[in-house]
Amino acid sequence: MTSPVEELLPATRRALLHRIAVAQTEGRTPSLVAAVVRGGKPVWSEARTCVDGHAPDLDVQYRIGSITKTFTAVLVMRLRDEGLLDLGDPLDKHLPGTGAGEATIAELLAHTGGLAAESPGPWWERTPGSLRPELADVLGEQPLRHPVGRRHHYSNPGYTLLGALVERLRGAPWEEVLRAEILEPLDLRRTSGAPQSPHAGGWAVHPWADVMMPEPLEDLGRMAAAGQLWSTAGDLARFAAFLTHGDERVLGSESLLEMRTPAAPAETSELASGTGYGLGLQLQLRDGRVLAGHSGSLPGFLANLVFSPEEDLGAVVLTNCTSGPAVSLVAADLLRIVAEAEPRIPEPWRPLTELDDSLLELAGPWYWGTATVALRPSSEGGLSLGPLEGAGRRSRFRANGDGTWTGLDGYYAGELLRAVRRPDGTVSHLDLGSFVFTREPYEKGAPVPGGVDPEGWRPLPR
Known part of the structure; x- marks a missing residue:
């Protein structure tokens, strides 16, 4: 459930306008259009242009380059959720004969398949x-540049292979699959x-x-499939908004969480800058917030989409210049301005409606x-485990229906939690991946x- 969408305050709107005005002026771009979404709905949009009276609006198309990759990744995750493939499958299982078939589907999504960054030739x-x-x-005669699975090396040909996989x-x-399975259900008519x-x-x-x-x-x-849209x-x-909340007609929230979970080893420079990559989503730590999204560029265009599920905020910036404003910084700043000026009001606390x-x-x-x-018990029979205060291992668990729970995230992701009972039925201790938790210390x-x-x-x- 999302909070009712409220109008942004005048001071917030002016701060957002100032940020894009500075970006368009200092970045020397012919035009720039930006939007902010909160609670699943657009709450602000503005544009700047070098031509008086011709500022673009929310309906003007720009080329979005590699943001296309996120659309392709959603299509691949749909195939996985339908059971048509496993992310651990080598590409050869479904698309043989490419010369890059040793790489798994997940490795191609995360740019760890070892492929070249670009296509050979012009x-x-x-x-x-x-x-x-x-x-x-x-792909060329030698499509690989690195051992498969060893490092993050951004690859446009890798997403060409994923597009071919979708077609197969x-x-x-x-594009036909994209329109039927993403664009039409989400009403992305433009x-x-x-x-x-x-x-x-x-x-x-x-x-x-x-x-x-x-x-x-x-x-x-x-x-x-790597950058056409x-x-x-x-x-x-x-x-x-879809990437933040999910939509069961396209992809559920758990699969989207999987997409924005780090899936690629970070280079030293990436560790220093707080960036990473999931499955078709770029990740960054900025201003204390974990942001997901994707950038895009093609000759004549720069684009960026970023969102924060925790803040329930997203921002989009589009420009029509080959190089100019750092649109990824601009989008992150738009999100930060709203988050700091008008922090999200949490939903009212409500007790569970059912509890075993x-x-x-x-x-x-x-x-x-x-x-x-x-x-702590959570909704739908789940549990959460974490320190009483401060830093430490935190994980959520889903119920398996047999008195056990499986970790969903954090250190205990994938690990099995079970309550071990004495002969009289009382709980002796918890067993979690061989760790023993007791009611008293030792x-x-x-x-x-x-x-x-x-x-x-x-x-x-x-």
Whole structure:
């Protein structure tokens, strides 16, 4: 449930306008349009332009480049959720003969498949896709640059393979599948493979003089799944709301959580900058917030979409210049401005509507050695486990229906939690991935690994 959407305060709106005005002026971009979404609804949009009286609105298309990859990743996750593939499957299982088939589906999604960053031959973003009609033309004779699974190396050909995978398993062109399974259900009517009027033209701005040159607009052909799409600030705001909340017609919230979970080893530079990559989503730690989304660029265009599920906020920035404003910083700043000026008001506390007595029996403090943790029942028979205060291991657990629970996140993700009972039916201890949690620290008679000193606790000897 989301909170009712309220109008932003005038001071907040002015701060947002100031941020994009500075970005358009200092970034020397012909136009810039931005939007903020909160509680699943657009709450602000503005634009700046070098042409008086012709500022773009939420309905003007811009090319969004690699934000296209997030759409492709959603299609792949749908295939997984339908049981048509497993993320651990090697590509060869479903799309044989590419020369890159050792990489798994998850590795391709996370850019850890070892593939080259770009396609061989002329710069694919500024040349017709007809120069690369087949996958072999996209990959070249030596598609790999690194051992599979060893490092994060951003790869446009990797997402071309994922687009071909979607086509193979769906038996239809990538864009047709995209429209039927994402664009139409989410009402993204102004997102398309080819530009539709009204749309912005792409420009290169001279780095040392205030003059411009139009950029060519090429159909990417086989590379479409990596960066073909055109969209609007309005459509991307709705897409950001979907990525935050999920929509069972397209993809549920648990699969979206999986997409924004780090899936690639970070380079040293990425560790320093607080960035990472999930499954089709870029991740960043900024201003104390974990943000997800994706950037995009093609000659003549820069784009960024970012969202924070915790704040229930998203932001979109689109420009029509080859290089200029740092749109990823601008989008993150828009989100920060709203979060700090108008922090999210939490939902009212409400008691659970149902609770199994066996869960209430487990609630409260437990001890792992001398460390105190609290176990709390949650909705739908789940549990959460974490320290009473401060930092420590925190995890949520889902009920398995047989008196056990499986960790969903954190240190205990995938681990099994079970309550071990005495012959009289009372709970002796909790077993969590071989760790024993007791009601008292080093409780006598409990099966604590290594045993408990029979003399128990004592003061310092004199």
